[in-house]
Amino acid sequence: MNHYTEEQQAFQQTIRDFFEREINPHIDEWEKARIFPAHRVFKRCGELGMLGVSYDERYGGAGLDYSWTAAYVEAMSESCLCNGIPMAIMVQTDMCTPALHDFGSEELKQRWLRPSITGEAVGAIGVSEPAAGSDVFAIQTAARRDGDFYVINGRKIFITNGTQADYVTTLVKTAPDQGYHGFSLIVVPTDTPGFQVANKLEKVGNHSSDTAELVFEDVRVPVGNRIGEEGMGFIYQMQQFQKERMVASLGSTAAAQSMLRKTVQYVKERKVFGKPLALKQHVQFTLAELQTEIEMLRQLNYHCVRKIVAGEDSTRETSMSKLAAGRLARKVADWCMQFHGGYGYMDEYYVSRYWRDSRLLSIGGGADEVMLQIIAKLEGYADV
């Protein structure tokens, strides 16, 4: 039984066709160049309706429920021959825009959300800093009020789309003495004087996605660029992380499934000791076990999606999904590499790229240990 409606399946087919025809043929080139043309690709994604599936029609979105977001993410992640581009697209749809959509002023949404949905603008999310990743509370980038402006100073690191973005949804401290209520989320256009891409970072994987260190030196932006209320940025960002973690898990599960299918194909073709590798019981059982884990995770993901569609809080289950997805991706990558043997270790084989790319999930968007911390807290383990 397919989890998706016929309409959703048709949408997914359009996305698969797009990746197979227009994206996959260029991936080797973009991976080598360590960047993909985000503006060109996002424009096409916008035309296909991928960038605002669950966003309000007033800003160019399709106004559909979250199951459509899941449908788009799964179709994209299973068909794209790298993780870097889906990650960059998900930054646009589910990491730098959710708070803007939910809490931004009408003017701010017309200025930045609308072009993010059409694909005319490329966005980034600026939370992590050189001395603060898992501990978001420890960020130091500060915005001082000066009349109708904020003056921002600080640094952000590991920012996806960072060298190409037109704007960065930036988490800053606006009142350091106000604890969790001392943060704000501010949209910073990257052509603002004082904003600088300090460094384009070289990575282990996700090569086609650009990652940058950003510097803010007396960056003046209008107060109107603040998303929602002053002092609510930390809370908005925690909510925004839920969207990030959900698409990360959905995408990773779909990519793991795709990798496993490719490996099944490979072991059927590859002969070892005169017979197809697939005839070895060890290989069959390992693949069967991985398939079982993928299926279990997929069902947990769908459970989360149903909760989100019903308007229920899914923090507990989404954290579990994100944790399990990161761990499973590492396991699938390792076994698939193993069954590909020496060829798997070669750059020209897709499995080596998957092996590099998939390692990120246990680190980015909240490391495994951060997920464990959330789950332990929600389960009340420390309430003694």
Ligand SMILES: Cc1cc2nc3c(=O)[nH]c(=O)nc-3n(C[C@H](O)[C@H](O)[C@H](O)COP(=O)(O)OP(=O)(O)OC[C@H]3O[C@@H](n4cnc5c(N)ncnc54)[C@H](O)[C@@H]3O)c2cc1C
């Ligand atoms: C390719 C890439 C793209 C990224 N894109 C973005 C982006 O677009 N925007 C953005 O803001 N950030 C981005 N990040 C940053 C990412 O979110 C952080 O790397 C992540 O949150 C971890 O923070 P950190 O690297 O500072 O690690 P640290 O916080 O220094 O943690 C190091 C390790 O400590 C362990 N740890 C952490 N917390 C605990 C705990 N409570 N208990 C026990 N162990 C713990 C974990 O194993 C963790 O991996 C990106 C990172 C990468 C690598």
